Amino acid sequence: MKAGFVGFWRNAYVSLASIFVLMVALFVIGATMFLNQLLTVSLDALQSKVDINVYFVPSAPDDEIERIRNAVAALPDVELVQYTTREEALQQYRERRQGDEISLQALEELDENPLGGNLSIQAKETSQYENIARFLDEQRAAAEPQTPVIDVINYDQNRDSIDTLTGVINATEKASFTVMAILLIASILITFNTIRLAIYTSREEIAIMRLVGASNMFIRGPFMLQGIMYGFIAGLLALLAFYPLLIWLGPRTELFFELNLFTYYVQNFGSIFGILVGIGVALGLVSSTLAVARYLRT
Amino acid sequence: MIYFDNVSKLYPDGRAAALQEVTFQVAPKEFVSIVGHSGAGKTTLLKMIIAEDKPSVGQVFYESLDIHRIPRGKLPSFRRKIGTVFQDFKLLPHKTAFENVAFAMEANGRTDAEIAENVPQALSLVDLDDKAWNFPHELSGGEKQRVAIARAIVNQPDIIIADEPTGNLDPIATYEVVQILRKINDLGTTVIMTTHNKGVIDEIERRVITMDDGRIVRDDATGKYVL
Numbered sequence: 001m002k003a004g005f006v007g008f009w010r011n012a013y014v015s016l017a018s019i020f021v022l023m024v025a026l027f028v029i030g031a032t033m034f035l036n037q038l039l040t041v042s043l044d045a046l047q048s049k050v051d052i053n054v055y056f057v058p059s060a061p062d063d064e065i066e067r068i069r070n071a072v073a074a075l076p077d078v079e080l081v082q083y084t085t086r087e088e089a090l091q092q093y094r095e096r097r098q099g100d101e102i103s104l105q106a107l108e109e110l111d112e113n114p115l116g117g118n119l120s121i122q123a124k125e126t127s128q129y130e131n132i133a134r135f136l137d138e139q140r141a142a143a144e145p146q147t148p149v150i151d152v153i154n155y156d157q158n159r160d161s162i163d164t165l166t167g168v169i170n171a172t173e174k175a176s177f178t179v180m181a182i183l184l185i186a187s188i189l190i191t192f193n194t195i196r197l198a199i200y201t202s203r204e205e206i207a208i209m210r211l212v213g214a215s216n217m218f219i220r221g222p223f224m225l226q227g228i229m230y231g232f233i234a235g236l237l238a239l240l241a242f243y244p245l246l247i248w249l250g251p252r253t254e255l256f257f258e259l260n261l262f263t264y265y266v267q268n269f270g271s272i273f274g275i276l277v278g279i280g281v282a283l284g285l286v287s288s289t290l291a292v293a294r295y296l297r298t
Numbered sequence: 299m300i301y302f303d304n305v306s307k308l309y310p311d312g313r314a315a316a317l318q319e320v321t322f323q324v325a326p327k328e329f330v331s332i333v334g335h336s337g338a339g340k341t342t343l344l345k346m347i348i349a350e351d352k353p354s355v356g357q358v359f360y361e362s363l364d365i366h367r368i369p370r371g372k373l374p375s376f377r378r379k380i381g382t383v384f385q386d387f388k389l390l391p392h393k394t395a396f397e398n399v400a401f402a403m404e405a406n407g408r409t410d411a412e413i414a415e416n417v418p419q420a421l422s423l424v425d426l427d428d429k430a431w432n433f434p435h436e437l438s439g440g441e442k443q444r445v446a447i448a449r450a451i452v453n454q455p456d457i458i459i460a461d462e463p464t465g466n467l468d469p470i471a472t473y474e475v476v477q478i479l480r481k482i483n484d485l486g487t488t489v490i491m492t493t494h495n496k497g498v499i500d501e502i503e504r505r506v507i508t509m510d511d512g513r514i515v516r517d518d519a520t521g522k523y524v525l
Binding site: 204205207208209210211212213214215216218 | 348371374375376377378382388389390401402404405406407449453
């Protein structure tokens with residue numbers, strides 16, 4: 001135990017280098033984590049803006065609308081169905097055209113509300129809109145030609161943008177996963193090498209320990225402790241480095257992505273702390289154990 | 299106590315063998331010197347006793363134990379029975395003389411109380427009571443070697459193995475180190491030492507094994523240095 005701490009101080013320069021490399025590695029991992037979070041949140045936000053609208057004819061009977069609404073809501077792919085009645089549609093129209101006297105006057109000229117109700121449907125995944133649209137088409141085709149219920153389904157108009165978005169989302173997720181994996185592997189290799197160098201300077205000491213009959217665990221212990229300390233300190237430093245960065249970045253990410261990273265950092269501090277320090281400690285421990293094992297053979 | 303049974307060490311590339319058909323034994327409390335030119339196989343022989351090197355043919359026994367059949371996990375406890383001293387001292391540079399000796403005890407899992415009692419005794423045996431808190435770079439070659447001897451004996455091993463212990467020392471330091479080794483031997487510990495030094499051999503007047511080209515060419519009970 002003591003030997004671990006003493007080794008830490010006596011090799012201050014080497015320790016510093018190892019901690020620094022580990023910190024950079026953890027910083028990269030943390031940054032990828034934040035980026036991923038940012039992507040997820042903004043993609044979710046984008047996704048929730050995509051929907052299919054079903055416009056009913058004004059004369060559509062209420063029970064028929066109700067039937068379609070329930071049928072759609074019962075589909076497994078559907079996340080949310082919002083019904084806007086004829087009256088609400090008229091109200092919304094009036095609000096939108098506030099100040100537009102001509103349109104409002106034209107509306108007054110009519111005895112009857114010219115607008116039909118509509119359904120706004122959101123799918124769980126963007127790729128599922130295709131199925132929902134097909135279902136709605138079947139509903140429209142099934143109605144009596146003389147008394148149509150559904151006027152317009154706007155999926156076909158939205159189709160291109162929905163397809164593009166689905167593609168973008170999938171590609172982004174794949175790309176960010178690949179980048180994260182590469183960065184993770186690179187940082188593990190660099191950390192491993194640095195700690196191996198740090199232990200290389202102690203190989204004489206390890207040889208002497210073996211000669212005086214020290215058990216492998218006795219030799220390994222201080223180095224393992226040292227590795228854990230490197231990881232712990234590097235984790236703390238990486239967390240600390242994120243703090244000012246995110247204070248600066250937070251409001252900016254809020255503008256673009258609707259997520260304030262700084263708030264996210266503060267709210268999830270516990271788990272971010274756990275992940276970064278945990279990965280750091282695990283990396284330090286594994287690297288130093290493997291590095292010492294090299295000198296314990298025979 | 300130590301028994302070499304027809305031991306040979308060959309290198310895979312077919313160069314000359316380091317040891318050829320070496321057979322001898324060492325009895326408890328003996329003081330054995332092994333002499334020979336560089337490359338005669340002296341160091342290889344010692345390495346086999348501490349299981350740092352393996353014979354290609356033959357066996358090496360410690361009492362009834364085949365040294366090279368000891369499982370890896372048991373090697374540390376086997377090595378604790380043997381104290382080692384080297385030409386280049388092999389002290390830990392960041393530890394004081396006291397800490398270097400204490401370290402061998404810590405590695406054996408001794409308590410702090412035992413360490414506080416035994417380390418000063420060992421240092422006193424090698425006449426270094428007053429240098430206990432000096433670091434290796436503050437000590438002369440002879441003093442460093444005496445620290446190494448104190449480290450080797452502090453766990454009360456059955457055997458001391460000394461590989462050219464006087465190789466880097468001036469005549470006076472050499473004399474002191476040899477006196478200490480004799481004293482340890484008189485106290486009942488077996489000593490196996492390799493050396494080039496004719497004066498050392500002639501002074502000890504104990505058993506001398508002469509090696510040449512990996513073979514034992516002479517084995518004299520109270521030998522002189524003859525090459």
